[in-house]
Amino acid sequence: MRIPLYKQLSKLRVQIVLLSLVGWAVALSIDRTYVEEYRDESDRIFSSITPEPKLDMVRTKNQNAALIILSIFETCLFGLGLGFLVAVGFRVFKIKNSMLRKRMIWCWAVISFFMMEWWPHSTTHFLILTTGNNPVENYITMEATFHWTITACSVILGYFQYDLIKLMYEVAMMRAKMKEGREVDPLKQEWYKNFYYHGIGIGIIVFAICVPVAFHYQPLTPELVTYQRFFYVTFHLVNSAVVALGFTFAYVALRTILLLPPSPGKKVSIISSIAITFLFVIQYPHPFVHTNNPLTMNNTVAIDFGVHIPIVFATGILAFYQFRMLELATDEKSSLSVAAQMRRKSNSGSGSQNASNVGSVKSAENASASFGASSIESSTSKNSSAQDNSPIEMKKIGGDEVTIDINDG
Structure with missing residues (x-):
């Protein structure tokens, strides 16, 4: 029997796909017209100057083709974010369990922003060069407006992701306690068995290593003025703390997931946690890659495909598994x-x-x-x-x- 069109359109997955295609088409159209005019202006600016050493920031045909491919990926993610924001938004507020509803609303909002933010983020990396500001000002602008938003999203996702895992962990530990007839939860036993303490120790060690490394690759040079020094110190401390938190999250999440009974849900938790850990850790080398390579178009394209594209894929994976978590949150028997x-x-x-x-x-x-x-x-x-x-x-x-x-x- 043929399913009526209105019933097909009422399905969440169909709505996400349709809205994503609309958002993708609109974003790609803007990128290839309005934004492309700024890229052309950038080419004119850099072709008219001959700095020493030569910046070589004018696009070749091959480089332009690579940037078009990048735009397709990034606008696709933007469209998916729009579809996720609108279609899932109508469902997430209807989750009956208030505890799950609060957590899923946070995750839905963060992932939607994460996906929609990346296209303007990556585009700004390229177009900010046309402002005429010095590289330090450009770096501070990008770090404060875009890189820290990724950091905030990663922290929020990490918190609520682990809280959802912990919900299942509590059931698993209660079941194991009844089976064994004794306390089996590591968090309720001797302190040296508590993997929270292990994770804190790992985080402290990683932070202690990352701070001096950050100042090595981005030192406080004499030409920096006072407020620029303040931002550099703040960036190094925060980025080091985030990567330390990433290693802590990875260890604690892994130890928790390993104690869950075998099920497809275990796979959902593992893959989501891997993606979140990647987004934590990548924030540390990300700015160094931008500032410690010569400013050339070849390096710009290489960074886009070597750093930005993996972040795009990790965000897409998170969106998919967030959708799976949303399905579970609306199934009262899960x-x-x-x-x-x-x-x-x-x-x-x-x-x-x-x-x-x-x-x-x-x-x-x-x-x-x-x-x-x-x-x-x-x-x-x-x-x-x-x-x-x-x-x-x-x-x-x-x-x-x-x-x-x-x-x-």
């Missing part, structure tokens, strides 16, 4: 949703939490087998059909009854 209910009830102050959670933990174990396999459009109908055809068991979570399909998974 282990993520069950874990969020348990966290909420635990925070409400129930004193009999462990005893009343046995049935819920078993449900989360069953649901984890299908983690990452549900969809937003099908979750409502799937839940209703299960109520008609499958046995239903009422379990208590912190004193409140929650309906769980015991045959799920």
